[in-house]
Structure formats: structure tokens, C-alpha cells
Amino acid sequence: MNVHTANRLFNTVNVILLVISVLLCLAPFLNIIAVSLSSSAPIMSGKVYLFPVDFTLDAYYQVYSDPSMIHSLGFTVLLTVVFTVSCILMTIAAAYPLSKRNLKGRKIFMFIIVLTMFFSGGIIPEYILVRSLHLLNTMGALILPGLISPFYLIILISFFNNIPSSLEESAEIDGCSHFRTLVSIVIPLSMPVIATLSLFYAVGRWNGFQDTLMYITSPELYPLQLKLYQLIQNNMITDLTQMEGSQQQTMMPESLKAASVVFATVPILIVYPWLQRYFVNSVMLGAVKG
Amino acid sequence: MATYLRRFWQLYALLVLPLAYFIVFKYGPLYGIQIAFKDFNFFQGISGSKWIGFDAFKEVFGMRDFYITLRNTLMLNFFDLLVSFPAPLFLAIMLFELNVVWFKKLSQTILYLPHFISWVIIGGIALQVFGTQSGMINNLLASLGVDSIPFMTDKNYWLVTYLLVGVWQSAGWGTIIYLAALTGINKELFEAAEVDGAGRMKRIWHITLPGLKTTTVTLLIIQLGNMITISFDRPFIMGNAAVSDYSDVLSTFVYRVGLQSGQYTLAAVVGLFQAVVALVFILGANYASKKMTDESIL
Numbered sequence: 001m002n003v004h005t006a007n008r009l010f011n012t013v014n015v016i017l018l019v020i021s022v023l024l025c026l027a028p029f030l031n032i033i034a035v036s037l038s039s040s041a042p043i044m045s046g047k048v049y050l051f052p053v054d055f056t057l058d059a060y061y062q063v064y065s066d067p068s069m070i071h072s073l074g075f076t077v078l079l080t081v082v083f084t085v086s087c088i089l090m091t092i093a094a095a096y097p098l099s100k101r102n103l104k105g106r107k108i109f110m111f112i113i114v115l116t117m118f119f120s121g122g123i124i125p126e127y128i129l130v131r132s133l134h135l136l137n138t139m140g141a142l143i144l145p146g147l148i149s150p151f152y153l154i155i156l157i158s159f160f161n162n163i164p165s166s167l168e169e170s171a172e173i174d175g176c177s178h179f180r181t182l183v184s185i186v187i188p189l190s191m192p193v194i195a196t197l198s199l200f201y202a203v204g205r206w207n208g209f210q211d212t213l214m215y216i217t218s219p220e221l222y223p224l225q226l227k228l229y230q231l232i233q234n235n236m237i238t239d240l241t242q243m244e245g246s247q248q249q250t251m252m253p254e255s256l257k258a259a260s261v262v263f264a265t266v267p268i269l270i271v272y273p274w275l276q277r278y279f280v281n282s283v284m285l286g287a288v289k290g
Numbered sequence: 291m292a293t294y295l296r297r298f299w300q301l302y303a304l305l306v307l308p309l310a311y312f313i314v315f316k317y318g319p320l321y322g323i324q325i326a327f328k329d330f331n332f333f334q335g336i337s338g339s340k341w342i343g344f345d346a347f348k349e350v351f352g353m354r355d356f357y358i359t360l361r362n363t364l365m366l367n368f369f370d371l372l373v374s375f376p377a378p379l380f381l382a383i384m385l386f387e388l389n390v391v392w393f394k395k396l397s398q399t400i401l402y403l404p405h406f407i408s409w410v411i412i413g414g415i416a417l418q419v420f421g422t423q424s425g426m427i428n429n430l431l432a433s434l435g436v437d438s439i440p441f442m443t444d445k446n447y448w449l450v451t452y453l454l455v456g457v458w459q460s461a462g463w464g465t466i467i468y469l470a471a472l473t474g475i476n477k478e479l480f481e482a483a484e485v486d487g488a489g490r491m492k493r494i495w496h497i498t499l500p501g502l503k504t505t506t507v508t509l510l511i512i513q514l515g516n517m518i519t520i521s522f523d524r525p526f527i528m529g530n531a532a533v534s535d536y537s538d539v540l541s542t543f544v545y546r547v548g549l550q551s552g553q554y555t556l557a558a559v560v561g562l563f564q565a566v567v568a569l570v571f572i573l574g575a576n577y578a579s580k581k582m583t584d585e586s587i588l
Contacts, residue, residue: 147315228411231414
């Protein structure tokens with residue numbers, strides 16, 4: 001076997017292995033989409049794999065006609081937008097001064113911030129704090145405790161550091177204040193990394209679950225994940241009881257659960273490809289520097 | 291000094307809110323740690339509750355559940371390390387060796403995706419795929435004439451499910467850091483190897499893998515440093531009453547004892563124990579990293 005054939009064999013095997021990995025990665029998504037679009041008879045008789053059988057949109061009509069689901073979606077969108085905007089503003093506000101190496105006290109501020117990456121009070125003291133600030137059952141409980149991620153802050157600081165200082169200096173000579181330089185030079189130059197961090201903050205909030213479980217008890221403030229969790233928990237219970245022989249009694253149709261899951265995933269699927277091209281570079285920057 | 295402040299006050303003004311955030315929400319909870327040494331209840335508040343010394347610690351260390359959750363935390367993390375750690379390494383090498391650009395981009399997009407899906411949704415999908423009734427895998431097994439397997443409700447099968455789902459969720463995203471390391475390798479090395487007649491496998495063995503060594507060792511050390519830390523969402527959502535022998539871990543234990551049964555003091559003790567051990571592990575990992583790779587991770 002000469003080098004050329006060996007090379008081609010290697011490429012073929014490599015492509016086949018990758019195609020298998022990609023398919024394995026996609027299969028669960030395809031399955032849940034297929035179930036959400038199938039009618040219950042083929043689902044129950046186990047005929048649905050990766051493509052819908054006996055196509056129907058009934059489950060989606062039901063999800064859309066459930067006012068609490070739509071309310072949850074609306075609230076989660078609002079929460080995610082407010083959270084992401086606040087986080088990004090706060091992170092920029094912290095990163096810009098801290099990227100100035102000649103700022104007096106910079107080391108102390110960095111120390112205060114970086115230290116928080118290695119210890120935390122734990123969830124009980126955090127809960128007590130949130131409770132004593134009267135934030136239980138408010139949006140504040142889901143926004144304020146997570147305003148700045150030290151890790152993302154470091155990514156942004158190192159990005160700001162890489163902006164040629166001559167640019168900022170010339171702005172200063174032209175009479176720009178620090179605010180002005182930040183708004184008209186630094187931020188526009190940093191849009192890729194800001195977009196990436198926004199995606200990370202937004203996805204983190206959209207997917208956030210533990211704090212919603214701890215801090216939110218009133219149904220009108222249920223974010224989507226908490227609402228979904230309750231559906232799925234019921235699902236689990238039915239799965240358990242079926243094990244013990246009792247047949248599907250008051251069970252929610254599989255397709256409805258699947259449709260709810262897809263429903264909660266779609267917004268991420270819409271935003272994700274649009275921002276994907278930015279994030280790899282930013283993550284690498286963080287990985288190398290941080 | 292006055293001119294300095296006149297020139298830089300805007301920078302300090304920008305820092306006010308972020309610093310206030312860190313002090314209130316990151317340092318604030320530290321004050322609450324003292325409840326681990328107090329008979330805490332909300333009516334008396336933190337300062338009003340009376341000191342009990344190490345009584346709560348004694349109680350926690352006498353609880354059987356505490357040891358089970360500690361064991362499970364270490365066990366799940368250890369198996370995760372065995373299964374989930376090597377996966378992105380292989381995947382990254384496969385992606386790196388791929389020279390069909392469009393397919394490379396497409397596969398990266400798809401492989402990163404599970405990282406952006408919440409555990410609640412993953413739990414829902416897992417139930418759909420692994421369920422005993424009309425779950426995809428059991429359907430497949432049934433059509434092959436194999437009895438259905440209780441992936442979610444038998445603790446040993448559950449462990450396998452938990453690990454596989456973890457690989458699915460994290461392997462693609464994990465390749466990013468290896469791919470970053472790979473782009474840092476000098477291209478001439480590969481060309482020289484080709485001229486010398488080295489095949490692809492030899493190239494991987496002698497150039498690619500050594501090029502990934504530092505990254506791999508650093509990541510491994512970080513993982514070891516996190517052995518006692520476990521996220522809440524994954525075990526809480528994947529777990530259920532039937533498999534709690536394995537799925538009950540420190541983070542879910544704190545939630546159950548503290549917020550569900552209102553035994554704040556006991557839960558705070560477990561949280562403090564976990565935080566202190568985690569810090570020791572991380573410092574140890576940092577020390578090891580300095581020794582082995584000359585790079586500190588802190």
C-alpha cells in the first residue's frame with residue numbers, strides 16, 4: 001500500500017467516523033422533533049424514530065393554546081433580554097478600567113474579582129442573602145446575583161488589552177473623554193467578543209434552572225425551564241408507575257411533552273447559528289489568556 | 291493626585307457598580323457562612339440565632355446520607371473523567387485531520403450544539419430516547435426481539451445513561467480548546483514529516499499528540515481539582531427516586547436538606563465542607579500544574 005492510498009484510506013475512515021459522530025449528536029434532536037410531529041398511535045406502538053409518522057401539528061397547537069406556556073415564554077424572553085443587557089453593560093463597565101494597566105488600584109480590584117472564582121458561600125448563604133434583600137419571587141433574584149461572570153470579564157479585559165493603545169491615545173489627544181473613547185472606539189471594535197459574551201449570558205439565563213427552582217414559587221414568574229421541568233417530572237413519575245404495571249392513565253401525550261421541549265429549544269436554535277461564527281475565536285482568546 | 295483623579299475619575303466611576311456587585315453578591319454570602327455554627331432560623335436572623343459550635347458538623351458527619359452523597363459525587367465525577375475526558379481529544383484530532391472545509395464547519399456547528407441546551411431539555415430528550423415505553427432505543431431493541439432496558443430507572447443502567455448523555459452534551463464543545471492548541475502547532479513540522487515520508491498516523495502520533503500534551507495535562511488537572519464539585523442541574527434532572535442511591539450528590543443533598551426540609555444549618559455545613567475541600571483540591575491542582583507544565587491555572 002503506497003502513501004497515496006494510505007492517505008485516502010485514512011481520509012475515508014476519518015470522514016465516516018465523523019459522519020457517525022454527527023449523526024449520533026443529531027439523532028436525539030431528530031427523535032424528539034419526530035415525536036412532537038407524530039400522532040399518538042405510531043408513538044405508542046414504537047414506530048417513531050428519526051422521522052415523523054402520521055404527521056400532525058396537533059401537539060404544537062396545544063402548546064400554543066396553553067396560555068401559561070405562552071406567558072412563560074414571554075416572561076423568559078423579557079428576563080433574558082433584561083439580564084443580558086444588564087450583564088453586558090456591567091461587564092464592559094468593569095473591563096474597560098481594568099484593561100488600563102496604569103490605573104491605580106487595578107491589582108486590588110482584580111484580586112477582589114478573581115478571588116470570587118475560587119470560593120463561594122454556597123447555595124444556602126446565597127439563598128439567605130437573596131431572601132433578606134426581599135428578592136424572592138422577583139425578577140431581581142434571577143438577574144442581580146449573576147450580573148458579572150468573572151471568567152467572561154477576563155475574556156473581555158484581555159480583548160480590550162489587545163486593542164492597539166495608539167488608537168485610544170490618538171482619541172485622547174483629539175480631546176475624547178474616557179467615556180467617549182469607550183463608546184465610539186473600544187466598543188465598536190469589540191463587537192465580535194461582545195456578541196459572543198451576550199450569547200453566553202443569554203444562553204445561561206435562558207437555560208438557567210437551579211436559581212429559578214430556589215427563588216421562584218409564584219406561577220406567573222415561572223421561566224420556561226421551570227415550567228418544562230414540572231412537565232418532565234410528571235413524565236418521570238408516569239414512567240416509574242408504568243414500570244409497576246399500571247397502564248398509561250392520566251398521562252400527557254408523549255407528543256405534547258416533546259412539543260414543549262422543542263418549543264423551549266427553538267429560540268436558541270434561532271440565535272445560535274447567527275452568533276456561532278463569533279464565539280470560537282473569543283473562547284480561544286479566553287483559553288489562551290485566562 | 292488631583293490631576294490624576296481629574297483625568298481618571300471616569301474610569302473609577304465605571305467601576306463603582308461592578309465592584310458593588312462583587313461585594314454584595316459574592317462577598318455578601320460569606321457572612322452567611324457563620325450559620326453553619328449557629329442554630330439558624332429565619333425569625334431570629336443570622337445575628338440573632340445562637341451559636342452551637344461544631345454540633346451541626348457532628349450531626350452531618352454522623353449522617354449516612356452524607357457519606358452516600360459524598361461517594362456518589364466522587365463516583366460520578368470519576369466515571370465522567372474516564373468517559374467524557376478523552377472524547378473531545380479524539381474528536382478534535384478527527385476534525386483537525388479533516389480537509390473538507392464545508393463538512394468541517396457543518397460538523398462543528400452540530401457538535402457544539404448540545405452544549406447550548408439546558409439540562410431540563412436534555413432530561414426531556416433523554417427520557418424520550420431512553421424511556422421504557424416508546425423510547426427510541428427500546429423500540430429499536432424491541433424490533434430486534436430484545437427485552438426493554440430500564441435505562442432511567444435501574445441504578446446501574448442509569449449510571450451508563452448519565453455518562454453517555456454527558457459525553458453527548460460536552461464532547462463537541464470540548465474540542466474548541468484542543469483545536470485552539472492545534473492551530474498553534476508550527477505547520478512546518480507537518481510538512482517536514484510529510485517530506486520524511488511519515489504517514490497520517492505517524493504524524494498524529496509524533497506531532498499532533500505531543501502538541502496537545504500541555505493542554506491535555508492542564509485540563510486533566512483542572513478536572514481533578516473539581517472532583518468534589520458537581521453541578522446541580524445534571525444529577526438533579528437526570529436523577530429520580532428509583533435511582534437516588536446513585537443520583538443523590540452533594541449539590542442535590544444541600545438543596546434537599548436545606549431548601550426543601552428547611553434544615554438550613556445542616557445544609558450550610560455540607561456546603562461549607564464542599565467549598566473548603568474544593569478549595570484545597572483546586573490549590574493542589576494548581577500546585578501540580580505548576581510542577582508538571584510550568585503553567586499555573588490560577
